[in-house]
Amino acid sequence: MPLSLDPGAVGIGLKHRHVDALLAEPRPVDFLELHAENYMGAGGPVRERLHAIAAAYPLSVHGVGMSLGGAERPDPVHLGRLVALVEELAPARVSEHLAWSRLDGDFYNDLLPVPLTEESLALVARNVDIVQQALGRRLLIENPSLYVRLEMNTLDEADFLAELVARTGCGLLLDINNAYISAHNLGRDLEAYLAALPGHAVGEFHLAGHSLDTAATPPLRIDDHGGPVCDDVWARYARLARQHPAVPTLIEWDTRVPSLDRWVAEAERARAHRAGIPYPAVGQ
Amino acid sequence: MDTLADWQRRFIAAMRDPATGTEADLGQPDGLAVYRNNIRQSLIEALATAFPHTRALLGExxxxxxxxxxxxxxxPADPRLMHYGAGFADFLDGLPPLADYRYVSDVCRLERARLDVSHAAEAPALEASRLAEHPDPEGLVLAPRPATRLVSCRHDVANLWRRLEDGGDPVPPGEAGDWPWLVVRRHGRVGLTPVSPFTRRLHERLDGxxxxxxxxxxxxEAGDDATAGEALGTLLALGVLGVPAAPIEEDTP
Structure with a gap:
């Protein structure tokens, strides 16, 4: 029986090293998010432990390899794997990215930028539609962290996402850290961007830490998911989470992965921020 | 103005070679360098995760x-990075500075096999007792279970592998030659076992x-030190062979 998310649930990412502690009582977080591609093996201990996790926690399946933002249609073999995983786990959320990573049969392991044009919008909408049809459910699309400003853009990102929602019925995974990074790196007005997003479509928040590359000119914020959430991001989150109290929140931490206790402390900070309760910063 | 696909191809060309990423519509050089570094570094990290012993032998x-x-x-051709690096051992074989260290690619192949086996599909192993009870065991068509691999090493790396597994300092490899290993997952655990060349030949013949x-x-052949029965016993004891597609019970009168 799939487990559902309570309103305002707070979760963290699933890492192999934390599985035993996560299965102990009491459960330290409300839900777990897994990177779909890490669990697409045919069998073995990793998948067996995933089934134990699925019996204990509501899950969010977060894909990183569907390349929805490219000109190519989704790879049917990979889509089949995602459909199988989603049918197996019956997760509370399924999400992917406004990005591309596959071209001419090769996979590039990053979330590459999508030119924001009418052509791209039509292709991304087609790709999202293909995936949603295959899954038989709504997909959440995550806003990207960007490091280049594309002069060929003819649409604002928020307008692009709003139109994608309108055309496909998809939802949004609003990564506030990504929005903050892109605003800094591209000289974009963060508040205007957040205000222009279709708030009704937001089905999940992502929060994460980032780093600053001072060797770049001008310095770039890098989405490395390698530390605590910064105060500027917490401030936006506190406001948005109170505007959308039912939306679940996921704290990502994918490099320099901390102890489970430290990660859970970051999740507790999220709870405090959404409740408007002061919460002291926690050390690394 | 080119199509999205054409722009993507120029973007990838800029990822592969910074010198080609000079067109203004691809974005700013420092930003492009972030994507280029992300792609490269994430694959290096995927290989480091897959091949920790190879990394220990070669140095960081x-x-x-x-x-x-x-x-x-x-x-990669596949977003599942757990499968990335299938050709890494062959690639190391082609590096001239490693010409005198070919045992490193033996270790690399064992690590790749261990990873492949750990993610392979589950299937029950054929037990020796069930085979013995069958009325016509010689008529059965047997094949290895999905969670098994045979690795042909060119050096005796058994002691070296043990030291690497124990976290000790590497020891020199043993003599060069033909050193087959069977890598098998059973009951959730992956075991790596050196076997005789004769056992390898029987394994190759039991291909379904x-x-x-x-x-x-x-x-x-010269040097064989086992009988066919002993080799079959080894394959059964290690849990290499799967239950035949037609269940043994159905053949039992």
């Missing part, structure tokens, strides 16, 4: 350089197309 810096070169020439009786008719 040489491994990163070799992995980076491999990543540049061999982008040949009846057991015929497969056991192997010509002895």
């Amino acid at each position: 810096h040489y491994f990163a350089a070799a992995a980076g070169d491999y990543a540049r020439g061999h982008p 197309t040949t009846a057991l009786g015929e497969a056991l008719m192997i010509d002895f």
Whole structure:
């Protein structure tokens, strides 16, 4: 029986090293998010432990390899794997990215930028539609962290996402850290961007830490998911989470992965921020 | 103005070679460098995760350089990075500085096999007792379970592998030659076992197309130190062989 998310649930990412502690009582977080591609093996201990996790926690399946933002249609073999995983786990959320990573049969392991044009919008909408049809459910699309400003853009990102929602019925995974990074790196007005997003479509928040590359000119914020959430991001989150109290929140931490206790402390900070309760910063 | 696909191809060309990423519509050079570094570094890290013993033998810096070169020439075809690096051992074989260290690619192949086996589909192993009870065991067509791999090493790396597994300092490899290993997952655990060349030959014959009786008719070669029965016993004891597609019970009168 799939487990559902309570309103305002707070979760963290699933890492192999934390599985035993996560299965102990009491459960330290409300839900777990897994990177779909890490669990697409045919069998073995990793998948067996995933089934134990699925019996204990509501899950969010977060894909990183569907390349929805490219000109190519989704790879049917990979889509089949995602459909199988989603049918197996019956997760509370399924999400992917406004990005591309596959071209001419090769996979590039990053979330590459999508030119924001009418052509791209039509292709991304087609790709999202293909995936949603295959899954038989709504997909959440995550806003990207960007490091280049594309002069060929003819649409604002928020307008692009709003139109994608309108055309496909998809939802949004609003990564506030990504929005903050892109605003800094591209000289974009963060508040205007957040205000222009279709708030009704937001089905999940992502929060994460980032780093600053001072060797770049001008310095770039890098989405490395390698530390605590910064105060500027917490401030936006506190406001948005109170505007959308039912939306679940996921704290990502994918490099320099901390102890489970430290990660859970970051999740507790999220709870405090959404409740408007002061919460002291926690050390690394 | 080119199509999205054309722009993507120019973007990838800029990822592969910074010198080609000079068109203004691809974005700013420092930003492009972030994507380029992300692609390269994530693949190096995927290889480091898959091949920790190979990394220990080569040293962090040489491994990163070799992995980076491999990543540049061999982008994954599959977003499941657990499967990335299938050709890494062959790539190491082709590196001239490693010409006197070919045992490193033996270790690399064992690590790749261990990872493949750990993610392979589950299937029950054929027990020796069930085979013995069968009225016509020699007529059965047997094949390895999905969670098994045979690795042909060119050096005796058994002691070296043990030291690497125990976290000790590496020891020199043993003599060069033909050193087959069977890598098998059973009851959730992956075991790596050196076996005789004769056992390897029987394993190769049990490929799902040949009846057991015929497969056991192997010509002895110089140096063989086992009988066909002993080799079959090894395969059964390690849990290499799967239960035949037609369940044994159905054949039992």
